[in-house]
Amino acid sequence: MTTPAYYVTTSGNSTALPVGVTWDDATWILTNSFIIFTMQTGFGMLEAGAVSLKNEVNIMVKNAVDVIYGGLSYWTFGYAFSFGEDSGSNPFIGIGYFFVDSSDPNELGILFATFVFQLSFATTATTIASGMMAERTKLFSYSLFSFFNTLVYCVPAHWVWGSNGFLSELGVIDIAGSGAVHLLGAVSGLVATILLKPRIGRYDNIDDEPPIGNGTNSILGMFILWWGWLSFNCGSTFGISGGKWKLAAKAAATTLIAAMGGGFAGCTYSQIRTKGKLQIGDLVNSVLGALVGITAGCAIVKPWEALIIGIIAGMLTLGTIILLDKMKIDDPVGGFGVHGVGGVWGMLAVGLFAENDTLENMTKGQSGLFRGGGFRLLGVQLLACVCIAAWSALSTLAILLPLKYTLGIRLSKDHERLGSDYVEHGIDHHQPTGMMFIGNRVAS
């Protein structure tokens, strides 16, 4: 039997939901969902740290918008297109569960638990793009983008995790979404950043590496993401009963070890490249790139393989960031390196290293190239990357182009120079903070 990570959520039709989901599994799924949502905090602080002070609050707002607007559309139609199983569902898209709800006591527990878990994934995908569009995107247009971006996410999620998704049927393995979340979000962000064009002055002097905005906040964000990622990857066993707890424990170990590998590679490379001045961006991005890289295969590779996967992911991430800058593609947070290239590598790494899982059959009987499984799985993983990237690019264009030629997506030059915090929120960072400046004024 071929069981993708979320198979349990979609394994039957709506009148015959999976048996055997215990409250132990529910505890695992819900607790991890709660922790995964902290990744929104992490992305917010990471991006707030990466941008200049004048856009710091605005990028936090955009992360909130991702949950508010993106969440609304995920409830309305996103879950439906991913996991619906009514008539009309097909290998390309699901139909059903619009405006997610249920009163059936046999269904509501697993339905709501799955919805909450999946929602935490969906909002992550959108948030990835928000950072890449930083410092020059109109908030109102972004809010609309965030609402419709669910369309970008929910279809490939069906392909990969839906009960009859075509990639799932082919045997794709993407346990926690290197492809279906990270690559997807990164391609969406890449299309957006190309459409937006670079920030004013960004490539006036290409030798000047822009300094980090607030390194403390960036690393705070990285830490929050790192620990949240444990729930992201380990929660993707989607339960704890049977052999799932063993896979979850293994996933925790590989996730941590991959991040160590990535961080080690990134620190070493950065110190060599800069003659000893470790760049915060290099540290942060190599760790995060490694976390993306281990996401697809977290429960089915060995620790030393995780280390190698992480090292390679970290290097690919930093290399991609440099390459994009040379191509004058302005990605303010390095998101394409981290999530895009890290995501592709994560998918391919499964095709190379995956060991047939005899506990819960997460590998659907397959092994990777280095485990004697031949090229088939690697090919399927590659095909998945191509399909996901193509869909993400096309659907993002379908959302952004109409916006670009109606409301516009980019701030005016004056507004960009003034900064989004002032233009969008009336915040003047040159003024004393808080109400009490009035008191101060009176006092002086």
Add this chain to the structure above:
Amino acid sequence: MTTPAYYVTTSGNSTALPVGVTWDDATWILTNSFIIFTMQTGFGMLEAGAVSLKNEVNIMVKNAVDVIYGGLSYWTFGYAFSFGEDSGSNPFIGIGYFFVDSSDPNELGILFATFVFQLSFATTATTIASGMMAERTKLFSYSLFSFFNTLVYCVPAHWVWGSNGFLSELGVIDIAGSGAVHLLGAVSGLVATILLKPRIGRYDNIDDEPPIGNGTNSILGMFILWWGWLSFNCGSTFGISGGKWKLAAKAAATTLIAAMGGGFAGCTYSQIRTKGKLQIGDLVNSVLGALVGITAGCAIVKPWEALIIGIIAGMLTLGTIILLDKMKIDDPVGGFGVHGVGGVWGMLAVGLFAENDTLENMTKGQSGLFRGGGFRLLGVQLLACVCIAAWSALSTLAILLPLKYTLGIRLSKDHERLGSDYVEHGIDHHQPTGMMFIGNRVAS
């Protein structure tokens, strides 16, 4: 049988504690308690972001004081008055479990788990008031207030959640405390802020909306609160076994959807009101108001009802904040809008929307007005609001008035202008930070 959320903790006398509390339930209760405590961090950052720089550290200290002083009194007598069941207990107040402790192996597990969970609620109630008293309250007086504020909280908690509390007997439904935590804390804060009078200069020019202190920290606080709220509401099933996991999953979905509704309404309203300049306070307060609004009925309303509850809560919250400003009642963080009006609305929403719960009978056989249950439940919910608000106002006065006329509760004008950070903690924000300024001084 009528089972309030915490019934299990108090359903028997102390020699006949509830059977059937499993370690699965304990896992759920304890894990959620740990996450609920992160809400102290969230309130701290939210409030630190809302006040001016010169009072930022002080408001963090006050949040710590809430756990330290408020926690001590909750252990000493708070839990006793809420959940004690010794002779003398009555529908108004509980007696027993002073200085919470037990050596009885049949009792100690559930007793300590309940104490820790309830403590996380009690400290939340006090913290709500701390923000409303910001920027002008003496720390030492506040510390005493914080210690005795437990009295404000523990009595209504008995009414609503105690085994023989009079509101519980009447059938009130307040799953996670829209009334017993949020409304209560907000009324306490309202009384305090009226006694304190407005900050210096606050209403000199009523058309000037005071700018947010640190928007990034405010949104950071909002995020931390948001995810903590999932544990707050879902943990209030007070277990995961039986049908509780299904209600917990539903509560997670409604909590998230309500917040989306509130945030959507708040963003829309703010952008209209300010001609496009989304105010951070509007975003934050509408999301939080919606979370308060869904807290009473999280497990027993439908997702689309949660959306409506959240939208209305968000609008009521923002409207209340404007109204209070017009009345020149100075609530620096908008706490009365969020927790007070949001809390009342949350209680009444249960009276309107509640669907009889057949899984765990959290509704005690009742339904709301729109579900054919008539006006009875709505009336009980309204009565609960009146009783809680009256008790909170009177008991807060009983604590603050003696303080006001002895130690004083308000900083002197000079001290207020200097700021609490300098006056209470010796922190001069105009000086270079850290020890190393000495090194700098030497160097220059």
Add this chain to the structure above:
Amino acid sequence: MTTPAYYVTTSGNSTALPVGVTWDDATWILTNSFIIFTMQTGFGMLEAGAVSLKNEVNIMVKNAVDVIYGGLSYWTFGYAFSFGEDSGSNPFIGIGYFFVDSSDPNELGILFATFVFQLSFATTATTIASGMMAERTKLFSYSLFSFFNTLVYCVPAHWVWGSNGFLSELGVIDIAGSGAVHLLGAVSGLVATILLKPRIGRYDNIDDEPPIGNGTNSILGMFILWWGWLSFNCGSTFGISGGKWKLAAKAAATTLIAAMGGGFAGCTYSQIRTKGKLQIGDLVNSVLGALVGITAGCAIVKPWEALIIGIIAGMLTLGTIILLDKMKIDDPVGGFGVHGVGGVWGMLAVGLFAENDTLENMTKGQSGLFRGGGFRLLGVQLLACVCIAAWSALSTLAILLPLKYTLGIRLSKDHERLGSDYVEHGIDHHQPTGMMFIGNRVAS
């Protein structure tokens, strides 16, 4: 039977791993591990708040390095020396599980879960030292120190928690590591800070207490640590089944109450000492010292004893910090007071207050002095402190002395004055932040 907290992980040989570890236990262990890792975030923010702005980012980097480099060595050899059980293992050191991995379905679940849990402890021990070395240590040397610091940690962990560790055999009780984590880390940091010598200008004017760098960040860090500590202590039941959930619930209560005691004592003392100006350092360090103090005995002392333990720990911590300053030993974050003296007190408190645990026999049949157990346990606890401190001091010297006389461990005077953020990371805090200063420059 004598069962230390982690006995289960090491109770059999590798072919006869413990039976009875359920997925419920795994849920508990893994969830708590994830939360414990948030303590890295907490330490980071705490230390970033304590140092001057010019070293703020660098201390965050060092906390990341602790997980990256320290994690790599813990996976490579640290776990092996602590919990290995191959031939050659002895009461001093374990052998086995190098490069932690397993394919055995009977072993891998518990092995990886234990590894992840223990890793979260190991990184904590190293992080304690990082703060004490702040503002003057070369990053590259620190990275090497961090890698090898695992050696400092893993050996005493074997003594205390290994299946045949000599202190374990003697009956030592250190549930969550007052000695094996905190005292150990603090002695390591003390040796390092003495070797490094004080920061430039630190004792030029001994009456000047250096101001806190960023009080908001310090308290943010304290909060994150506080809630993480709940998982640290309660997770150390290393399971939730049987009677473990009762001990975990008790540990949560005592942990919170001890922190209240410490915080209360610290606030009171600070306000007296400074005539009303509560020092942020006093608040933070007294709370954290109390948390360290309750760590060894969290599940086996009564709440009112926890209160006393916390009060005494808080006072000892603050007293130690003053004493060290008088001795001109420069410990920028007060780490030796918090973790060192707090740790010794925590170990001895077990020898005084421990009540024989009949639920899970965590006390190995022993009681403390005040519980009629005589002086034996107290003596063993004291012996453990001496052994741990001696090992930590010697092994730290063995790592740092070679570094000192080759690469050097201290920044040059000019570099120290410039600050680590500039010297190590190229961050100039006097420049506008982020990329967008380029845009500003163009605009002006």
